[in-house]
Amino acid sequence: MVNLISVSSAPAAELGDKEYYDLVGTVEVIRQILGESVVDGFELQLQPEWDSENPPLTDADWADWTKTPKYTAGDIAELFRKESLPILSVHASRDVGSYLCSERERDWKKGKRVIHDSLSIAESLKARICVFHLWDTWKTSFNVGYLAETLLSIADQFPKVKASVENIPTHLKGYSPFQLVNSFKHVTLDLRWAALYDELDQFESIVHNVVNVHLRGRLREGKWMLDRSSFDFYEALEKLRQKWKYKGLLTVEPEGEINGTLFESFLKAMRTIRK
Numbered sequence: 681m682v683n684l685i686s687v688s689s690a691p692a693a694e695l696g697d698k699e700y701y702d703l704v705g706t707v708e709v710i711r712q713i714l715g716e717s718v719v720d721g722f723e724l725q726l727q728p729e730w731d732s733e734n735p736p737l738t739d740a741d742w743a744d745w746t747k748t749p750k751y752t753a754g755d756i757a758e759l760f761r762k763e764s765l766p767i768l769s770v771h772a773s774r775d776v777g778s779y780l781c782s783e784r785e786r787d788w789k790k791g792k793r794v795i796h797d798s799l800s801i802a803e804s805l806k807a808r809i810c811v812f813h814l815w816d817t818w819k820t821s822f823n824v825g826y827l828a829e830t831l832l833s834i835a836d837q838f839p840k841v842k843a844s845v846e847n848i849p850t851h852l853k854g855y856s857p858f859q860l861v862n863s864f865k866h867v868t869l870d871l872r873w874a875a876l877y878d879e880l881d882q883f884e885s886i887v888h889n890v891v892n893v894h895l896r897g898r899l900r901e902g903k904w905m906l907d908r909s910s911f912d913f914y915e916a917l918e919k920l921r922q923k924w925k926y927k928g929l930l931t932v933e934p935e936g937e938i939n940g941t942l943f944e945s946f947l948k949a950m951r952t953i954r955k
Contacts, residue, residue, distance in 0.1 A: 683921065685953055686768045686931040687713065688894075690725040697940040701729040701748045703756070707763055714765065718950035721766030723892075723931045724805070726756070726798060728775045733790070737778040753797035757804040768929055769809035769844075769892055772798035777848075780827055781816035792830060799838040809842045809892050809929060811868045815860065817849045824852075824860065842866040842891050847873050847883075858882045865889060871916055872896035872935070875909035880916060884924055892929045893920060895953070898936040902948030917953065 689710055690700040696712065698705030710722050728736035732750035735742040751759075760767055772794060779791030795812070802810040814827050835843035844866040847857035858879040861867045867889045874880040883890060897904030897913045906913040920926040932950065 683927060683930045684720040684768055685718070685950070686721050686723050686929055687719050687950070688723045688725055688771065688931055688933045690727070691934040691938060692722070694938045695934075695940060695943050695946055699744070700725075701727045701744055703727075703730065703749070703751060703759070707759065707765070710765060711763070716947050716950075718947055718954070719932075721768035723769040723771055723811070724756075724760065724767045724801070724807070725771040726773050726801070728773045730756070731773070736773075737775045753801050757801045760805055767802075767805040767807045769811060769931060770798055770802040770805070770807050771811040772813070774813055777813045777815040777817070777827075780814065780830060781819045781822040788830075792834060795831060795834045795843075796837070799835060799841050799843065802841045803838050807841065809844050809866070809868075810838075811844050811846055811892060813848045814845050815848070815850060815852070818851055820851050820853060822852060824855075828864065844868040844891050846870055846894070847877075847879070849873060849876065862886050862889075866891045868892040868894060870894040870896060870933075871906060871909075871913070872933075875906060875911065878910060880911060880919075887924045887926055890926065890928060892931055893926070894931050894933050896933045896935055897949075899934060899938060899942055899945050899949055902945050903952055904932075904949050914952075 689706050693700055693706040693709050696709030698709055729745045729748040730751045735745040776791055776794050779787045799810050831843055845861050845864045846868040847861045847870055850857055856877050857873055869883050869890050897906050904913045
C-alpha cells in the first residue's frame, strides 16, 4: 500500500494567485492541480474568516474577515459535493483551541460547535480525517483533560471520521507538543513543529496513532526544503516510509512566499513525493 498524497487547500490557493480565504478561487485552483495527476486529493482547510458570528480570534486586525464572504457548514459541504473534488481530510478552523481555552463560557460553546461542524463537513464529504489545533498556543495554563473529553464526546457522533490532534506549539508549562498529543488515539504529525521542538524521532513510538502527516516545506527549484531543521525534508519522508513503515495520508503544506509563477515548480516538487 502506497501513501495517499494530498495538498492543503489554503496554501494551494496562493498558487493560483488567490487569497487563502477565497473559497470559490480555492476550488478553481485545486481543480487545476487535480488535473495534473500529482495528488490523490486535498485537505480542506476551514477558515474562521468564513464565520459570520464573530471575527477570528487569531487575526488581530480583522481586515480579512470584513471583506470575506460568509459560509455555513452546509454551504461548504454542498459546494464541494457539487464539485466532486476528492477531500481526503478536513482541517478545522485554527480558532478551535482559542475557543476551548478561553475563560468565557460562550467561547467554550462556540468551540464545541466548531468541532461539530468540522466533523460534519468531513463526514458529508467522506473525508476520513479531521485535524484539530486543540489548544491555544499562547496559553500557559489550560485543562488538557477537558480538551480531550470535549473532542472525544463530539467525535463519538461521527464514527467514520478520525478526529486527529496536531502537534502545534504550546506554552503549557511542563509540556511539549509531543507530550500533549501522545495520549490521543489519532494524531497529525506536522514536520515543521516536530523540527521546532526537535521531537520527530519521538513520534516513532506512536506511529500507529499517526493518521496524517503534514509535510511542510518551501519550494526551491522543484524540490521541497525544510529550513531551520535538524533533518532534511526528504530524510524525514524516507524515515516515515521506510523505517517507520507509515502507510497513512501525506499532506503537503507549502510554506513561504508562493504564487502563480511557481506553479510548475510546485508540480515538479510534488512528483518527487510520488512513489
